[in-house]
Amino acid sequence: MLVGDAASVADPFSGEGIGQAVVTGRMAAFHAKKCFEKNDFSENIMKEYEKEVDEKWGTKIRKRYFWAGVVSNHPWTLNI
Numbered sequence: 573m574l575v576g577d578a579a580s581v582a583d584p585f586s587g588e589g590i591g592q593a594v595v596t597g598r599m600a601a602f603h604a605k606k607c608f609e610k611n612d613f614s615e616n617i618m619k620e621y622e623k624e625v626d627e628k629w630g631t632k633i634r635k636r637y638f639w640a641g642v643v644s645n646h647p648w649t650l651n652i
Contacts, residue, residue: 573600573621581629584640592629599624 576582576593583589603621607613 573603573618575600579625581625581633583633583636585636585643595628596625599628 574580575596577589579596581589581592581596583592600621603624607617610617
């Protein structure tokens with residue numbers, strides 16, 4: 573399971589990521605506990621963690637990557 577910057581949840585626009593790293597680390601810990609309790613580390617159960625991270629951060633981060641790309645390609649947009 574990837575967390576923080578490795579999971580690409582750091583904000584590409586501002587560079588912030590400590591909060592996201594803590595939250596995804598906590599999510600990973602809870603998910604790991606569940607895997608040990610079920611004694612199941614299959615791909616299917618690991619996909620649940622990936623889905624949780626995407627539901628929590630995916631839309632926001634994808635939007636921020638989009639805007640970071642717009643600003644880097646068109647710096648004048650910062651003046652809007």
